């Protein structure tokens with residue numbers, strides 16, 4: 509192991525992660541899951557689940573309470589024990605995916621200063637246990653004027669001047685969806701510190717940024733959150749706007765995930781033997797849509813072959829897929845695209861979706877390999 513790889517392994521281990529994690533930043537710790545782990549199982553193991561954090565993991569706080577306020581009739585303050593006792597526990601398999609997933613492919617179009625080159629591993633699927641946000645809001649008495657629900661965490665991001673806690677918001681319709689959980693457990697284990705212990709929001713079908721970790725405040729509001737991560741970051745700016753000139757409120761605020769797929773196997777820029785070739789990946793649809801079909805092509809989309817898609821179609825979780833191709837000797841590009849339950853499919857090229865912060869790369873998955881000796 510090189511000394512850099514050894515350093516990364518040591519840092520990953522200090523956050524409870526295995527050594528194959530691809531570390532993008534040490535402080536705050538940001539790391540993506542290796543391709544072979546994603547192909548390996550429907551549920552991503554905890555020690556390999558990606559981490560995306562904008563500030564350091566806040567210190568555990570024995571006096572932690574969840575406060576629910578804003579436009580509600582009965583503000584609440586709950587310990588974890590009270591939350592678990594008063595509201596029924598629900599279980600859901602849901603995929604988290606960062607809006608920066610597959611940004612690396614956008615970097616080939618034009619530079620994206622200040623953002624890390626995430627590959628296809630800024631995503632993972634877990635079984636979450638928690639209370640429904642809708643049940644807690646019902647107990648608090650959500651007022652008619654509350655059109656948005658703000659979720660605030662205990663961590664501080666210095667991206668804001670003056671520094672402010674991480675926060676985000678979702679609209680009323682989503683907040684009342686039965687899939688949105690206040691989760692205290694992940695894959696049957698207590699929520700790990702780096703994933704938001706003691707409590708995090710899980711907003712299935714929405715970009716990861718809305719699933720606020722270290723959650724301690726919920727506020728019903730008339731307007732979307734003014735927090736940096738709602739008003740300025742995680743917005744799709746037009747391609748011709750310099751992000752330095754962008755003002756809060758510019759661009760399209762990202763909520764629902766945009767249909768996307770990734771090829772995990774074979775790995776890019778590798779040499780594979782001539783003959784039958786196993787291709788595998790995942791696909792994920794946004795909000796309540798499901799992945800209906802996945803196709804692969806080796807002639808740049810002139811003809812397509814159906815992939816075998818695992819599991820029944822269901823919202824909020826990825827569907828893993830695989831296909832067996834015939835690979836003739838020479839250079840080959842494999843592309844893949846998904847279709848969702850609304851009949852939408854994906855744009856062809858990264859340049860078709862390039863945006864100044866490099867979010868929501870929904871373009872065809874592409875992997876170039878050399879077949880043969």
Ligand SMILES: Nc1nc2c(c(=O)[nH]1)N[C@H]1C(S)=C(S)[C@@H](COP(=O)(O)O)O[C@H]1N2
Nearest residue numbers: 558559560561562606661674716717720721
């Ligand atoms: N409090 C807080 N919540 C947060 C973040 C953060 O930095 N602070 N990052 C968000 C982003 S951008 C993503 S993609 C997911 C990542 O969740 P994970 O680290 O558990 O995989 O958490 C979201 N929730």
Ligand SMILES: [Mo]
Nearest residue numbers: 606607716717
């Ligand atoms: Mo993210």
